Amino acid sequence: MRFHYTFQKVVDLKGNEKTQAEWMLSSALGELQAQERSLDELTFQRSAIMLSLQNAAEQKAPMAKIREMQEYVEYLDICIARKHKDIRSAHQEVLKKQDQLSTKVLDEKVWLKAKDKAETQFQQSMILREQNELDEMATVRFAMKSL
Template sequence: MTRFQYAYQKIVDLKTSEKSQAEWQLSVVVGKLSQEELSLRKLREDRAAWSEKLQNASVHAVPLTEILTIQTYIDFLDDGILRKLRDVKKAESAVEAGRRFLSDRMVDEKAWLKSKEHALHRFKSEMSVKEQNALDELATARFLHAAH
């Protein structure tokens, strides 16, 4: 019996590989986004802690230089938070681009797999017809042999 061999199997393999690579790339950018969000959360927590220190310093008798130092550090943290927000936005954009790219790769792979499935169906149909013809010839030969 003849075995099914898809003529475009290498393309199917390539499309599957491209999809796997896109999945890997997406996981990398999702990891980067997670890191950026964690870093932003840490900066916000630091800012909240330093703001609390500043409020406590204004209630207690703390030297003005220390209050100015705390305020300067809070300003520094605010700048860091703004930069980190931009980094998070950039990472979110990268994740969205990765999702679109993966979606495109998945559509390509699905189209080629569907094409392979149709080719397999045609192959099975052709093989069924050939088998039926062979069985018909065998039955005809037996009939003719029995008639003689």
């Protein structure tokens, strides 16, 4: 006789929920990394423009060009500030997804432990049943020999 756990579908569901939570965390981490890469690009662009601005000032470039570059630096500063906000938001999302994953992992562990406990009880009852059958066979043999 094989062990059949009554709540196996629940155990499977909890495993699927954990897998889905892992995917969601992975997605949130990917978004965070994308935001950080974007910030790095903006910072690099700002550094490049600042260097160009410095060179333009040294080479006595037209004031309109220098002003245009300064406005672009200000625009990049605004973009960088927004990107910092986006990164904080993405980081909060990652923390939220990590919390959800840990909850799902704990939930799955509870159900797996319940399944293991039920399987252990089943095995113990099978061993006890086997032992009782062997004892009964020994008693019958003993009774047959004494007749």
